[in-house]
Amino acid sequence: xxxxxxxxxxxxxxxxxxxxxxxxxxxxxxxxxxxxxxxxxxxxxxxxxxxxxxxxxxxxxxxxxxxxxxxxxxx
Numbered sequence: 375x376x377x378x379x380x381x382x383x384x385x386x387x388x389x390x391x392x393x394x395x396x397x398x399x400x401x402x403x404x405x406x407x408x409x410x411x412x413x414x415x416x417x418x419x420x421x422x423x424x425x426x427x428x429x430x431x432x433x434x435x436x437x438x439x440x441x442x443x444x445x446x447x448x449x
Contacts, residue, residue: 418445 398406418441425440426432432440 401409421444422437422441425437425444429436429440
């Protein structure tokens with residue numbers, strides 16, 4: 375399946391990507407924001423879990439400090 379990108383470039387899309395794009399076009403801005411926030415929350419939970427594994431001796435305050443530091447970082 376192909377789709378248009380810009381006015382002249384053709385790109386190939388697999389079925390899943392085409393489905394995702396079609397679904398995204400149907401969402402309201404509020405629904406898109408809600409999805410983006412949920413993905414962000416999931417990412418933060420995953421990072422917290424990673425920090426807990428990296429620093430098993432850390433207490434909750436230390437994990438929160440490290441998480442806040444990560445959120446403020448550029449990379």
